[in-house]
Amino acid sequence: MPSNRLIVALDLPDVAQARDMAATLGDAVSFYKIGMELAYGGGLALVEEFSRAGKQVFVDLKLHDIGATVEKATAQIARLGARFLTVHAFPQTLAAARRGVGDSPLQVLGVTVMTSYDDSDLAACGYRLNVRDLVALRAKQAQEAGIAGLILSPEELVATREAVGRALLLVTPGVRPAGAALGDQKRVATPAQAFARGADYIVVGRPILAAPEPRAAALAIQAEIATATS
Numbered sequence: 001m002p003s004n005r006l007i008v009a010l011d012l013p014d015v016a017q018a019r020d021m022a023a024t025l026g027d028a029v030s031f032y033k034i035g036m037e038l039a040y041g042g043g044l045a046l047v048e049e050f051s052r053a054g055k056q057v058f059v060d061l062k063l064h065d066i067g068a069t070v071e072k073a074t075a076q077i078a079r080l081g082a083r084f085l086t087v088h089a090f091p092q093t094l095a096a097a098r099r100g101v102g103d104s105p106l107q108v109l110g111v112t113v114m115t116s117y118d119d120s121d122l123a124a125c126g127y128r129l130n131v132r133d134l135v136a137l138r139a140k141q142a143q144e145a146g147i148a149g150l151i152l153s154p155e156e157l158v159a160t161r162e163a164v165g166r167a168l169l170l171v172t173p174g175v176r177p178a179g180a181a182l183g184d185q186k187r188v189a190t191p192a193q194a195f196a197r198g199a200d201y202i203v204v205g206r207p208i209l210a211a212p213e214p215r216a217a218a219l220a221i222q223a224e225i226a227t228a229t230s
C-alpha cells in the first residue's frame, strides 16, 4: 500500500498523457495533484475519474480574486470531489474559500510564499517582509481564517510546526531526492528532510515525471518516506 503522503504533481499538457502517467505509476502512487497546466488542458475531468479509481486528488489552482469569485469557484471545485484546493494566502481570499467549502469535505490550503521565490524575489515585488516572516504571518492568518492547511517550503517547516502545532496541515513542494535537478525551485529539501522537519505531505513533480523510469522514481521516494516516518 503506497503512502498517501507523496502527492505526485501531474504537470502534463493533456488528459491522455496524465492518464498514461497514472497508469505507469500504478499502485506506487495514491495521491495526485492537478495543477494549472493540466487543468487548462481539460484535466479537471480527471478529478472524478481518479477519485472513482480510489486515488485522492489535489486541485492546485492557487485561486486569487475578489472574495465573491473565490467563494463561488471554491464551491465548484468542492462539487468535483477533490480533497485539497489551493488559494493564495491573503486574508480575504482565505475567508472566501472557507465560505465556499461549506459542508463539503474539501480542504483549502493557503499558498504562503512560492517555493521558487527567495528574499530578493519578495523585495522585487515590493514586500518588506522576508520569506520567513511572511510565511509566519500568513500561517497565522490562515489559522484565523479556519482553513485546513498551508503550502510552504521545507525551509519553513520547523518554525511553522512550532507555531501552529497540529492545527494546520503542512504540505510542501520544493522537494528533491538527493542529487536531483532543482529546476526553478529555490527553497528545497529531500523527502526525508521534509518529513523530519514536520511535513504532512510532500509534492513532487519533475523528479518523477522526467525520470527514465517514473514508477521506480516514485517507489524510491515512497521507500525514503517509509524510513523517515517509521
Ligand SMILES: O=c1ccn([C@@H]2O[C@H](COP(=O)(O)O)[C@@H](O)[C@H]2O)c(=O)[nH]1
Binding pocket: 009, 011, 035, 111, 113, 114, 115, 116, 151, 152, 173, 174, 175, 183, 185, 203, 204, 205, 206, 207
Ligand atoms: O510554492 C509552490 C506551490 C506549488 N508548487 C507546485 O508544486 C509542483 C512542484 O513540481 P516540481 O516539478 O517537483 O518542482 C508544481 O506543480 C508547482 O506548481 C510549487 O512548486 N511551489
